Amino acid sequence: MRLFGILGDPIDAVRSPDFYNAEFARRGLDAVFLPLLVRAEDLAMAWRGLTHVANFDGLVLTMPHKRAVVPLLDEIGPTARLTDAVNTARRLPDGRWEGEMFDGEGFLGGLRAAGHDPAGRTVLLVGAGGAGRAIAFALAGAGVLALDIADADGGSASSLANAIGGAFPDCTTRAVDPDPGPHSVVVNATPMGMRANDPLPFDTARLAAGTVVADVVPNPEVTPLLAAARDRGCPIVTGQQMFEAQAALAMGFLGLAEPR
Amino acid sequence: MRLFGILGDPIDAVRSPDFYNAEFARRGLDAVFLPLLVRAEDLAMAWRGLTHVANFDGLVLTMPHKRAVVPLLDEIGPTARLTDAVNTARRLPDGRWEGEMFDGEGFLGGLRAAGHDPAGRTVLLVGAGGAGRAIAFALAGAGVLALDIADADGGSASSLANAIGGAFPDCTTRAVDPDPGPHSVVVNATPMGMRANDPLPFDTARLAAGTVVADVVPNPEVTPLLAAARDRGCPIVTGQQMFEAQAALAMGFLGLAEPR
Numbered sequence: 001m002r003l004f005g006i007l008g009d010p011i012d013a014v015r016s017p018d019f020y021n022a023e024f025a026r027r028g029l030d031a032v033f034l035p036l037l038v039r040a041e042d043l044a045m046a047w048r049g050l051t052h053v054a055n056f057d058g059l060v061l062t063m064p065h066k067r068a069v070v071p072l073l074d075e076i077g078p079t080a081r082l083t084d085a086v087n088t089a090r091r092l093p094d095g096r097w098e099g100e101m102f103d104g105e106g107f108l109g110g111l112r113a114a115g116h117d118p119a120g121r122t123v124l125l126v127g128a129g130g131a132g133r134a135i136a137f138a139l140a141g142a143g144v145l146a147l148d149i150a151d152a153d154g155g156s157a158s159s160l161a162n163a164i165g166g167a168f169p170d171c172t173t174r175a176v177d178p179d180p181g182p183h184s185v186v187v188n189a190t191p192m193g194m195r196a197n198d199p200l201p202f203d204t205a206r207l208a209a210g211t212v213v214a215d216v217v218p219n220p221e222v223t224p225l226l227a228a229a230r231d232r233g234c235p236i237v238t239g240q241q242m243f244e245a246q247a248a249l250a251m252g253f254l255g256l257a258e259p260r
Numbered sequence: 261m262r263l264f265g266i267l268g269d270p271i272d273a274v275r276s277p278d279f280y281n282a283e284f285a286r287r288g289l290d291a292v293f294l295p296l297l298v299r300a301e302d303l304a305m306a307w308r309g310l311t312h313v314a315n316f317d318g319l320v321l322t323m324p325h326k327r328a329v330v331p332l333l334d335e336i337g338p339t340a341r342l343t344d345a346v347n348t349a350r351r352l353p354d355g356r357w358e359g360e361m362f363d364g365e366g367f368l369g370g371l372r373a374a375g376h377d378p379a380g381r382t383v384l385l386v387g388a389g390g391a392g393r394a395i396a397f398a399l400a401g402a403g404v405l406a407l408d409i410a411d412a413d414g415g416s417a418s419s420l421a422n423a424i425g426g427a428f429p430d431c432t433t434r435a436v437d438p439d440p441g442p443h444s445v446v447v448n449a450t451p452m453g454m455r456a457n458d459p460l461p462f463d464t465a466r467l468a469a470g471t472v473v474a475d476v477v478p479n480p481e482v483t484p485l486l487a488a489a490r491d492r493g494c495p496i497v498t499g500q501q502m503f504e505a506q507a508a509l510a511m512g513f514l515g516l517a518e519p520r
Contacts, residue, residue, distance in 0.1 A: 001277075001295050011315070017261075032292065035261050035315065042312040049309005052302040055271070055295065 003055050004254065005034035007046065007069075008062035013194055013219040015240070016060055019247050023256070040064045047072045051097050058090045058254040059097075063191060066101075066130025073099040082167065083137050085130040088250040100253055103131045104138025106246020107187075107216070113245060114237045116212050118185060119143035126178045126201045127189030128156040131216050135189050136160055140168035144185075147171055150178035150202070152190075178202035185212045193223035200225050209233040218243045263315050264514065265294035267306065267329075268322035273454055273479045275500070276320055279507050283516070300324045307332045311357050318350045318514040319357075323451060326361075326390025333359040342427065343397050345390040348510040360513055363391045364398025366506020367447075367476070373505065374497045376472050378445060379403035386438045386461045387449030388416040391476050395449050396420055400428035404445075407431055410438035410462070412450075438462035445472045453483035460485050469493040478503045 006016045012035070020033035036059075038046045043065050050056050061069050066085040070076060073089060077100030080086045086099030111118060123144050125136055128151035139147055147164060151157035157175035164173040180186040180202055192201040194217050204225065207213065213229035218239035226236045251257060266276045272295070280293035296319075298306045303325050310316050321329050326345040330336060333349060337360030340346045346359030371378060383404050385396055388411040399407055407424060411417035417435035424433045440446040440462055452461040454477050464485065467473065473489035478499035486496045511517055 003294060003296075007313075009314075032294065034263060034292065034294070036263075037314040038312065039314060042314070046309045046312040049306045049312065052298065052306040052309065053267075054269075054297040054299060054302070 001055060002029070002031040002057050003034065003053065004031065004058045004060070005036040005050070005056070006060040006062055007036045007038040007043070007050075007065050009037060009039050009064060010194075011035045011037040011062075014062055015218050015243050016247065019243075020251070020256075023251070027258070029256075038065065040068065043068050044072060051091070056091070058088070058256075060250060061087050061089070061130075063130070066103075067133075069099065073097050076100065079104065079134070079137070083130075083133045085133050087130070087134070087246070088253050090254050101134050102246045102249040102253070103216075103242075104134035104136075104141075105249055107135045107214070107242045108138050108142055109245025109249070110242035111212075111214060111237055113241055114235070116185070116235070116237065120145050121184045122146040122148075122182065123185040123187065124148045124150065124176070124178065124180050124183040125187045125189060126150045127216075128153070128160040129189065132189035133160055135187060135216070136164050137167065140164050140171040140173070144171060147173045148176040148183065149173065150176050179206055180204075180211060181206045181208065183211060185214065188213075188215045188217065188223075188225055191217065193217040193225050194219070198224070200228065204228040204232065207232050207234055210235075212237065214242070215239050216242060261315060262289070262291040262317045263294065263313065264291065264318045264320070265296040265310070265316070266320040266322055267296045267298040267303070267310075267325050269297060269299050269324060270454075271295045271297040271322075274322060275478050275503055276507065279503075280511070283511070287518070289516075298325065300328065303328050304332060311351070316351070318348070320510065321347050321349070321390075323390070326363075327393075329359065333357050336360070339364065339394070339397070343390075343393045345393050347390070347394070347506070348513050350514050361394050362506045362509040362513070363476075363502075364394035364396075364401075365509055367395045367474070367502045368398050368402055369505025369509070370502035371445075371472075371474060371497055373501055374495070376445070376495070376497065380405050381444045382406040382408075382442065383445045383447065384408045384410065384436070384438065384440055384443040385447045385449055386410045387476075388413070388420040389449065392449035393420055395447060395476070396424050397427065400424050400431040400433070404431055407433045408436040408443065409433065410436050439466055440464075440471060441466045441468065443471060445474065448473075448475045448477065448483075448485055451477065453477040453485050454479070458484070460488065464488040464492065467492050467494055470495075472497065474502070475499050476502060
């Protein structure tokens with residue numbers, strides 16, 4: 001039996017196990033995808049252990065591990081190198097482990113599947129963690145005109161804005177407060193919304209009608225932020241749409257693409 | 261989801277995943293039991309890693325890990341201490357891990373379920389590894405008159421005979437060649453019989469009719485040794501019978517006993 005899993009804390013709300021296990025069942029694969037509850041301080045030890053179980057063939061990372069896992073990998077792919085974050089890792093034929101980051105391309109896939117091309121737009125990104133970094137690089141690569149980045153840790157926002165500015169000189173980037181007013185696309189890349197009593201990641205009263213609001217939180221499918229945005233007449237893109245596009249890319253990387 | 265697994269090499273033929281998962285399904289538990297392929301040289305790293313995944317609640321050990329895992333545990337139970345081997349480990353409420361050994365009691369359970377009481381008998385035990393040690397202590401504790409122990413590594417056989425002699429002075433023990441002739445119970449506690457082209461663990465032409473022949477190998481259910489013994493008119497006890505008695509004890513230790 002081939003084993004796969006997702007490492008995170010919390011782990012109860014993640015969608016990957018149901019998604020992958022339904023695929024495995026549909027295709028008759030002798031494989032299982034597990035939710036693996038790993039605390040931040042236990043990542044290095046858990047990682048080394050899981051990668052020494054010879055039938056673990058792939059591991060997916062979610063909060064809070066996407067950046068912390070990078071130094072534990074033997075190889076990292078080009079997007080992981082750019083973003084300094086990894087969301088999917090695979091065992092190579094020689095036993096070493098390679099990681100790559102699909103959150104950014106997955107986000108773009110969800111945005112485009114919902115009918116929104118980010119090229120030429122002004123975007124506010126709230127959250128400069130692992131997912132936020134991946135989304136920022138993907139948006140800049142997709143040709144957004146201006147990218148404003150907000151994070152409770154202002155240093156993270158500035159550092160990400162500088163990195164984007166260095167890699168994509170045509171994209172105007174800066175660290176800002178999370179004010180959605182002047183943007184045509186607003187993205188929540190923080191975990192706020194996973195728990196019922198989380199505050200909203202920004203003041204939705206400042207949203208202009210017509211601003212596209214996207215949320216990386218996949219569960220609940222319509223987060224309180226997306227519900228408030230929809231009430232104001234804003235088009236929304238769910239974390240579930242991003243998740244499905246991301247998972248399709250990750251499955252290909254894990255050697256689980258559907259045979260044609 | 262609660263995670264359980266069995267560590268071994270090879271792992272394909274183990275029965276525990278099907279047994280436990282059928283129990284979990286029957287009882288509607290949100291839990292899964294996994295086959296974990298761990299090489300001997302990777303045990304320490306895999307062990308530390310798996311025990312740092314917070315929803316792994318129990319781990320079962322099979323070849324070649326039953327003795328090697330002992331120094332990795334925080335606590336060991338009385339039978340594990342006696343046999344210096346562990347087949348089942350659980351996470352304690354404070355996060356430490358405790359191991360215990362149920363192979364010996366499981367073996368006795370299978371033997372008794374098949375109608376054979378070992379008290380007062382003369383027994384040949386072939387194989388002085390983790391399972392063999394556990395069975396030796398259990399047989400001595402159950403009152404066998406004489407216990408002859410054979411192992412390809414004569415030192416292991418002598419060392420186990422000495423340990424039994426020290427703990428159970430009323431049981432006559434010695435290291436011997438594997439000749440079943442003069443015994444009323446013969447036990448295979450080696451892995452021979454797991455693979456189709458394995459040699460038999462001893463010369464079945466020397467078996468007396470009426471000698472009870474027991475095998476720890478659970479798969480195939482009737483091993484070549486048991487088939488040969490049955491052809492000679494010997495009563496047999498299968499590894500599956502031992503496995504079921506052992507697994508019932510291990511499930512209780514893991515907190516998975518059926519509610520009454």
